[in-house]
Amino acid sequence: MNMLIEVVALFLGFVSWIMIFISLQDQHWRESTQDGSVILTSAIYENLWMSCASDSTGAYNCREFPSLFALPGYVQASRALMIASMVFGTFGLAATLAGMKCSKIGGENYTLKGKVAAIGGVLFLLQGLCTMIAVSWYAANITQQFFDPLFQGIKYEIGEGLYIGWGSAILAICGGSFLLCTCRMTDNKIITYPYQPPSGGHMLSTVATSEPVPSNYERNAYV
Template sequence: MSVAVEIFGFFVAALGLLMLGLTLTHSNWRVSSMDGNIITTSAIFENLWYSCASDSLGVYNCWEFPSMLSLSGDIQACRALMITAILLGSLGLFLGVVGLRCTNIGGLEPSRKTKLAATAGALHLLAGVCGIVAISWYAFGVTRDFFDPLYTGTKYELGPALYLGWSASLLAILGGTCLFSNCCRSREEDHGASIRLPYKDPAMPAKSLAARLPTSASDEEDDSSFGKYGKNAYV
């Protein structure tokens, strides 16, 4: 059962990592709202890297953000957290492939494979936390500007990429938890098995038992009486 949980956690974490990569490249992190805005284009959508505007005919133009240093601190922090999440998840995926007990890569001992799998689970946990913090931070900025009555710029709503990122982060956390907890449980079981005393058979060998038994009185009398008579007495 523990091997099945380990495999389940690995594939769930891998799926979360894939979805985090799709979230980072998704173009609809926030979408312009039509509520109370008069805009010439039908929609404006942005992500962490560029902004796009489309007209009613479906033609859209995109332009990248000119300078990273000129961006707001929120976007810079979200970029760093998302990239960190993907790097941690990729490293966790590699260690998970090596550390799974159902694989035989590198010829490692079971104890070392357990440590690698636990490390992979911890990395996936950190990746999920980084992803969920980045997306929640970005969503907070969008909702703050939307409900601010003094904000005069274009108001945006939450895009579908944020929901995809939340799901990806939860999957990464779930997979990392399964890997980490299952490996820690298996380490406790192995430690409990290693401290058990070896079973020793209480039965003594027949020779040692016979040597320890005292000789009976009848045997001693027979041996001593045998020497009192000559050989002719027994003919």
């Protein structure tokens, strides 16, 4: 049963790791809103790296953000968290592969493999937390600007890239939790050994005596 849970945890971690790249490549982290617009001639959508604009004919043009320091603080923080999430996910996959019981890596030292698998679970949890914080922080700024009546700039709505990020975070947290649960279940098992009575350094004689040994010797027994 533990081996099956480890396989499921590895699958969830791998899928969440792939979804991070999909989310980062998706250009629709936020999209200009159509609320209150009678005639829509263009749409603007952005992610952490670039801004794109499309017109009614379907033509679009994208440009990368020219300066990192000119970006808002939450965008810079989201970039750093997503990069950290990719790093945690990469090392989490490597540790999980090495710590699985069905893996030949590391031999048959299951105690050590269990500790390595637990490290993989912690790394998956860190991956999920970093992704969740980055995506939620970005979405919070979108909703704050959208419902702010004093905001004079372009208002945006949540794009599909954020939903992919949320899905990646949930899968990574589930995979890390499964790995930690399997390691805890393995530690709680009581290992029993066959009983072997101690010898105490005494050896039993196998030679049978035909006559009983007298406890007291008489004086006339000696010549």
